[in-house]
Amino acid sequence: MPTSPFQAPVTLPPEQFAVGDRVSHDMYGLGRVIGIEDGLAVLVDFTSAQKRVMSPYTKMSKL
Numbered sequence: 001m002p003t004s005p006f007q008a009p010v011t012l013p014p015e016q017f018a019v020g021d022r023v024s025h026d027m028y029g030l031g032r033v034i035g036i037e038d039g040l041a042v043l044v045d046f047t048s049a050q051k052r053v054m055s056p057y058t059k060m061s062k063l
Contacts, residue, residue: 014039014055014056014057015057015060015061015062017033017036017042017057017062018033018036019033019034019035019036020032020033021033021062021063022062022063023044023060023061023062023063024060024061024063025044025046025051025053025059025060026059026060027059028044028046028048028049028051029046030046030047030063031044031045031046031047031051032044032045034050037052039055040054040055041053041054041055042055042057044060
């Protein structure tokens with residue numbers, strides 16, 4: 001039943017990013033994806049630094 005308190009938790013798949021996507025990160029701010037490591041991580045240029053963000057990308061979203 002939809003209102004059952006015993007439902008299994010729903011887990012969403014991690015967001016998919018492509019090279020060139022503009023992103024927003026909770027700690028680093030705005031950036032652009034410059035590399036992808038087969039679902040493990042993405043390399044993002046945040047202007048002040050380049051960071052490797054690991055999957056799942058809970059603190060990062062696509063703009």
